Amino acid sequence: MxxxxxxxxxxxxxxxxxxxxxxxxxxxxxxxxxxxxxxxxxxxxxxxxxxxxxxxxxxxxxxxxxxxxxxRCRHIAVEIRYDGDTKKHKFSPAATVLRILHWATGKQGFNLDANAAAKANLILPGADQPLPKDAMIGRYADHADCAVTVDLTLKDFTNG
CATH class of the missing domain: 3.10.20.90 (Phosphatidylinositol 3-kinase Catalytic Subunit; Chain A, domain 1)
Structure with missing residues (x-):
């Protein structure tokens, strides 16, 4: 060995x-x-x-x-904004952006149809690129408040 x-x-x-x-x-x-x-x-x-x-x-x-x-946080309070509405849910800091995106587009979140959900991304307010889907949400949440706000967007980022 x-x-x-x-x-x-x-x-x-x-x-x-x-x-x-x-x-x-x-x-x-x-x-x-x-x-x-x-x-x-x-x-x-x-x-x-x-x-x-x-x-x-x-x-x-x-x-x-x-x-x-x-x-340093056991949970991250994620606030997701979409179309004038806001949903909040606590996730592990290690939860991937993809898992949070599935929650946000699903029945507990904004209940988007399959076509809209397929186009959906999470983006930090004011950012010009969506969060990487394999990134852990805790990478964007400081321990001072154990929270992060993201916007759910259906914008197409593939063509710059």
Whole structure:
């Protein structure tokens, strides 16, 4: 067995900080991962979430790589604005923009028809490009208020 088979590559994203920290840990050593994540100043009591997970990290499983979000909020209050109306819902900081978009276009959100939902994107107010669908919402929500406001748009961004 190769030594690399016993290691896990972890990418740690921290709230709104643009840098990503990449570390290698022994496979299954969640405690080491939590120590590394919480060693960053200000994040001593932060939650560590796996990409698109609702609950804080409890295990890594048998993977070679994992993407994590270190966030001081347990939930993010997402306010979604569309067509003069606003819907609010709490999500894990690690929830992807795509998951929030599905909620926003679905029955609990604005209940868009399939054609409109297929064109839908979430965009930060004043931005000129939609949020990447694989991004975690916690990357756009500071811990000071544990909230973010986004606009639901049906604008076509494919042709600039």
């Amino acid at each position: 190769n030594n690399d088979d016993k290691k896990v590559r972890a990418e740690l994203e921290f709230e709104t900080i643009p840098d990503v920290k990449t570390v290698e840990i022994a496979k299954g050593d969640v405690d080491a991962l939590l120590v590394i994540a919480r060693a960053v100043a200000g994040f001593e009591h932060a939650h560590v979430f796996e990409h698109d997970s609702d609950d804080p990290l409890t295990g890594i499983g048998d993977r070679r790589a994992i993407v994590l979000l270190v966030h």
